[in-house]
Amino acid sequence: MIKIKTREEIEIMRESALVVSKTLGMLAKEVKPGVSTLYLDKLAEEFIREQGAIPGFLGLYDFPNTLCMSPNSQVVHGIPNKEPLKEGEIISIDCGALKNGFYGDHAYTFAVGEIDIETQKLLEVTKESLYVGIREFKAGNRVGDVGFAIQNFTEKHGYGVVRELVGHGLGRKMHEDPEMPNYGKRGRGKKFVEGMVVAIEPMTNLGTHKIKQHSDGWTITTLDNKPSAHFEHDVAIVNGKPELLSTFKYVNEALGIVTDIEDEFRAN
Ligand code: MG
Ligand code: MG
Numbered sequence: 001m002i003k004i005k006t007r008e009e010i011e012i013m014r015e016s017a018l019v020v021s022k023t024l025g026m027l028a029k030e031v032k033p034g035v036s037t038l039y040l041d042k043l044a045e046e047f048i049r050e051q052g053a054i055p056g057f058l059g060l061y062d063f064p065n066t067l068c069m070s071p072n073s074q075v076v077h078g079i080p081n082k083e084p085l086k087e088g089e090i091i092s093i094d095c096g097a098l099k100n101g102f103y104g105d106h107a108y109t110f111a112v113g114e115i116d117i118e119t120q121k122l123l124e125v126t127k128e129s130l131y132v133g134i135r136e137f138k139a140g141n142r143v144g145d146v147g148f149a150i151q152n153f154t155e156k157h158g159y160g161v162v163r164e165l166v167g168h169g170l171g172r173k174m175h176e177d178p179e180m181p182n183y184g185k186r187g188r189g190k191k192f193v194e195g196m197v198v199a200i201e202p203m204t205n206l207g208t209h210k211i212k213q214h215s216d217g218w219t220i221t222t223l224d225n226k227p228s229a230h231f232e233h234d235v236a237i238v239n240g241k242p243e244l245l246s247t248f249k250y251v252n253e254a255l256g257i258v259t260d261i262e263d264e265f266r267a268n
Pocket of ligand 1: 107201
């Protein structure tokens with residue numbers, strides 16, 4: 001069942017999303033060669049707690065850490081470890097926070113130092129596909145409209161759209177209805193209405209869309225071991241239109257990225 005949020009609840013959720021946005025911004029300055037994902041995980045846990053929130057993933061379905069840290073060919077759900085990040089790698093960081101009873105859930109894929117052009121393009125296209133999908137999350141449209149838009153955009157670049165993992169409704173639970181696949185057909189699935197809040201999160205592979213699950217029960221990698229990227233935003237329907245609750249503003253500030261792409265999805 002889809003849980004519609006009131007304006008007041010959406011404002012509370014904006015705070016939860018902002019905790020995560022600021023955490024990703026803090027991490028953007030710390031991601032560099034030689035730093036371990038476990039170190040970053042501890043920084044994030046402290047940072048989230050300092051903001052009066054609780055790490056959203058820690059203990060959720062028995063996940064052992066604050067961040068899902070998925071380097072290179074790992075798609076999502078990677079477990080932080082002591083291995084140092086290396087120049088030329090990429091690291092997808094997915095972060096959740098629980099504040100005032102509501103979750104934020106938001107992800108970004110970072111370059112570790114300099115990366116090759118092919119992988120850089122994968123990151124750019126995946127990030128852009130997120131906004132392409134968000135644009136379709138409006139009253140009257142359906143789940144398939146978002147999925148179609150992301151898939152169509154992504155596959156034009158020759159990339160693989162992961163099928164097994166999807167976005168989701170967000171609220172008092174981390175994963176609410178509806179499921180939000182990054183593939184689909186126009187006009188299919190549940191209809192979007194005022195007050196819906198979802199996490200849209202394209203997971204895009206440089207090569208095949210196929211994945212494999214590892215024996216730790218968490219780690220998922222691409223079948224061909226080529227890189228995979230993941231970007232995620234929390235979005236509400238306000239006045240019939242998509243409004244971003246999370247923001248990459250802090251990441252962009254940390255990385256020196258100048259963009260106005262999010263302006264389209266802000267309340268005036
Ligand atoms: Mg997430
Ligand atoms: Mg999510």
